[in-house]
Amino acid sequence: MKIAIVALIVFIINVPFGALRAKHKKFSLMWWVYIHIPVPFVILIRIYSDIGFALYTYPILVGAFFLGQFVGRKYLPLKNK
Template identity: 65%
Template sequence: MELNLLFAALSTFILNVPFGFIRQGFKKFSVMWFVCIHAPIPFVILFRHLFGLGFQLYTYPIMVSAFFLGQFAGKKIRIRRNTKKSLAEELQSEEIKKDQL
């Protein structure tokens, strides 16, 4: 049973990373922001059913943690990607300015 809980939590985490990535692009508390948070919930319920977890109370902290950690990881990946992109653009514009002088 514990191995099934681990696999369900890992599946939940992996499922939520892209949703957290997408969610970071929307204004906080907008409709699409809420959709990105709530869209994976039916899949998490499906994972609970497929892995035979049922709805025992001890599984909730692990599954909820996996859910929000996946969202958080996706958000951080997007922030890091945007930061790297903006730094690269800034360096490129500085090189162009130097070449013009």
Template identity: 75%
Template sequence: MTIVLVALAVFVLNIPFGYLRSKHKKFSFMWWLYIHIPVPFVVLLRIYSDIGFAFYTYPILIGAFFAGQLIGRLYFPIKCKK
């Protein structure tokens, strides 16, 4: 049950970052930052929730990470700056 709650938190945390990432040109510095800023929060969630760093947790949390980024980008589309 804990892994499900952590995955849900990771998913929700990444939605605004996916939205912000869609506002910037691909592979720009800000685009790169909006992908990598949530990573320390995901690591802290892993530590404080006691799920640890077991191998089976990686696909679940990476999937939640990228799904949150994707939902933020798709449901709040803004054209890139040129």
């Protein structure tokens, strides 16, 4: 149950960064920055939630990370290219 809550938090954190990333050219500096800014937060959440860094947690949290980026990019109205 704890992994599901952490995955939901990771997803929610990444949605706005996905929306911000959509405003920039693919592979530009800011595009990369908006992908990598949430990473330290995800690491802190993993540490403080006591789920640790077990191998089975990686696919779940990486999936939540990129799903949040995708949803933010596709469905939030911040697209001003």
